[in-house]
Amino acid sequence: GAGVSQSPSNKVTEKGKDVELRCDPISGHTALYWYRQRLGQGLEFLIYFQGNSAPDKSGLPSDRFSAERTGESVSTLTIQRTQQEDSAVYLCASSRYSSGTGREQYFGPGTRLTVT
Amino acid sequence: AQSVAQPEDQVNVAEGNPLTVKCTYSVSGNPYLFWYVQYPNRGLQFLLKYITGDNLVKGSYGFEAEFNKSQTSFHLKKPSALVSDSALYFCAVRPWGNNTDKLIFGTGTRLQVFP
Numbered sequence: 001g002a003g004v005s006q007s008p009s010n011k012v013t014e015k016g017k018d019v020e021l022r023c024d025p026i027s028g029h030t031a032l033y034w035y036r037q038r039l040g041q042g043l044e045f046l047i048y049f050q051g052n053s054a055p056d057k058s059g060l061p062s063d064r065f066s067a068e069r070t071g072e073s074v075s076t077l078t079i080q081r082t083q084q085e086d087s088a089v090y091l092c093a094s095s096r097y098s099s100g101t102g103r104e105q106y107f108g109p110g111t112r113l114t115v116t
Numbered sequence: 117a118q119s120v121a122q123p124e125d126q127v128n129v130a131e132g133n134p135l136t137v138k139c140t141y142s143v144s145g146n147p148y149l150f151w152y153v154q155y156p157n158r159g160l161q162f163l164l165k166y167i168t169g170d171n172l173v174k175g176s177y178g179f180e181a182e183f184n185k186s187q188t189s190f191h192l193k194k195p196s197a198l199v200s201d202s203a204l205y206f207c208a209v210r211p212w213g214n215n216t217d218k219l220i221f222g223t224g225t226r227l228q229v230f231p
Binding site for chain 1: 120148150152158159160161162165167206208210217218219220221222223224
């Protein structure tokens with residue numbers, strides 16, 4: 001079946017502009033995660049959605065970052081007034097119902113964001 | 117602070133030889149531990165996980181990992197390396213007590229298998 005898809009695959013933007021990244025999870029996966037991978041570093045957790053529960057936003061680095069998800073479908077990650085330090089690969093992952101049971105996550109190919 | 121350490125940026129091994137990619141963690145409580153692999157130009161793929169039970173966990177592509185609570189380690193191993201195993205490997209931990217499965221990742225270890 002189809003995996004997690006993300007768009008665009010690459011995005012180059014000027015400092016100060018807003019960007020919107022999209023994630024399409026695997027059908028039936030109620031949990032959705034956003035991570036950031038800076039060059040040469042591990043993945044940093046950004047935000048987590050589980051069904052209609054309030055999202056866990058504890059990893060968002062600043063108020064310039066926000067994300068939305070409607071139900072169990074597509075999610076968008078928005079970065080306002082982009083800065084050069086926002087340059088990274090943004091990864092989305094989804095998993096089946098998660099209540100701290102250790103479900104493995106399925107990752108998309110990522111969006112490479114470059115802020116010039 | 118909760119963290120995961122992968123002390124080696126790169127591991128080189130000859131094809132056919134055993135390989136080990138090291139991972140240690142620092143979290144409170146009993147962790148859930150994961151290994152993911154990232155092939156070039158592809159997304160992260162799940163390899164294996166430890167939740168509870170037998171300390172030796174077997175996963176995809178012949179990989180296995182051993183949970184060692186006293187050493188707080190979860191090293192990835194394979195008895196006989198293949199050139200196609202060359203990739204970037206990430207260890208991750210889900211800290212105990214969270215109601216989510218958000219993961220803390222190590223910085224990754226690049227495995228290079230030479231023919």
